[in-house]
Amino acid sequence: MPDGSAPVLDVRDLKTVFRTRAGDIHAVNAVSFDLRPGELLGVVGESGSGKSVTMMSLIGLLPTPPADVCDGTAMLAGQDLLRMGPEALRAVRGRDIGFVFQDPMTSLNPVFTVGFQIMEPLRRHMGMDKAQARRRAAELLALVGIPDPERRLKDFPHQFSGGMRQRVMIAIALACDPKVLIADEPTTALDVTIQAQILELVKELRARLGMAIIWITHDLGVIAGIADRVMVMYGGQVVEHGRVRDVFADPAHPYTRALLQTVPKLREPREAQLRVIEGQPPLLGAHPAACPFRARCGQAFDRCARENPARRPVGAQGHDVACHWDHRSGAPA
């Protein structure tokens, strides 16, 4: 991962609110991150923490209303995605940013052949004729490890197994050699043995094609295995971010620490009791004026209820945390 190179994607202070009849839901608050060429950024956080909404906001895939992407910038190759018209965004989605959704069955169209669905973006965005597109589509299927690709192009999604459908989705996302691939829980529906196949494939593709990848998951093990950097989200905010080895070796946010402790580890001695994070996730009903984790945090003190902590650097390069408490000294920062 070339550390010095300019980011392919640079997101600053992204804010997304859902304006619903029952009131506003502040789903994403001042989220900032960047992504460099060839890098894999992992995104973790509990259900409802804003991982999907953050990414969907960038590429204009949220229904508006109720969604209101009301603040921030997202620069891709000198252009701000948040200020692009729908036409321009659609072009970006097919060509510059590939997207893999969580559920491959709902995102593949059951009435079209898999071949048609891979060829369509190739013809639209890359100006290929039918024969060229078919050849490229077969190459892509072979690339994601589907045997007998020429023949399989004629098959419909239901004729593929879950793992193969997921690979087809990845093939479609890769069709136009995107600069950025966003994968939203691409392996949660899969078994560990199939997941391992896909992770191998992604590592190989990244090395071969040099694309930058954002990988959203609940599974800290997956992050540990494939990501360069990790971003931890809680209550619509980034609470910790840094190189994977730094964050796992020295987690600075109480939520990250708790999260790492709740998962049982297969290759370590078995513990008599699992640790838990007591309490409920925040409601996101108002713009956060306090730390979203304070109600569940063992370290919370009066300042946490008064002031939402900003991200501040800790230790190693690029490692930052949004917490008033200094995990090293065990005192307020």
Add this chain to the structure above:
Amino acid sequence: MSAPARPRKKLVEVKNLKMHFPIAGGLLRRKVGAIKAVDDVSFDIYEGETLGIVGESGCGKSTCGRAVLRLYDITEGSIRIDGTEIGTMGQSSLRRMRPAMQMVFQDPQACLNPRMTVAGIIAEPLEEHGKLSGKARLERVFELMDAVGLNRNFANRYPHAFSGGQRQRIGIARALALNPRFIVCDEPIAALDVSIQAQVVNLLEKLQDDFGLTYMFISHDLSMVRHIADRVAVMYLGKIVELADRDALYERPLHPYTEALMSAVPEPDPALEARVERIILKGDVPSPANPPKGCNFCTRCPKVMEICHRVDPPYREHRPGHFVACHLLEADSAAHDQSAGSTGATPTNTSIQQGEDA
């Protein structure tokens, strides 16, 4: 949850259980084949223990759990609960057995009636099977809510007002209502967030200690199963390929599929991740409607041998309490038998012979 030292009692005994679903086809919707969802499995569950069932999606875990509770009319085999054969029992006799055996489902949302209050949901089995009066029944509901850590003040709320973890607690309270001895937990934590999963698992363990419950715990989360189970069965395509004590299975898996499964689990520790050697399986899982000839795992097995394509390996106890179905071990034990100077053909040798004749 540690295994008691005295001789243990078998609460559940399953022998040669088969659950085949017919495939109907053609104009007359005649039976044209069968999905062998569970195909000849045998295992016991000791009183007070947790038997974990793991394996890939579609390998037959849920079907096995449901069949053991006789939620299906089974195709073949014997199921004894506390000595009573229920495999062939009719529905009315079964109804008398029901209170003793319960199920907790994967998706708490789907199995809680949205129009009923929490108290109503938990009380339903009591109304159906119990003899409690209205007042005693409500007291029992409160007791159950306490046991699973639900606030009594929530008794009149509806399920949608609860989080996933809380809904799972409602499902567990309901399953406990009739003082069951045996509970099949079918992926009770799969739909929950990581931070909530630990809460529910801890609760299940506490209830087991408090009430001496026996669990069949179905899950594809191998780390969680290692945490909760005393013994673990690994299923592949409708069959148990390996069954052993937790530590034996996790520390020294004998079946190549178990090995691959264990090696594929990602570890939340980058330093460890970098060292882990993965066995990456090639190929996809065959369909249970059309399993391969020979061993079911032969299409993906990294250690496949010629015989595996012809002969289905027998499921045998290779070490005390450690059951495996694999030709590799058959070869091992055959070699061992030979070197020990044992005479006569083992059952394996016979089946190899038959395979070659065919």
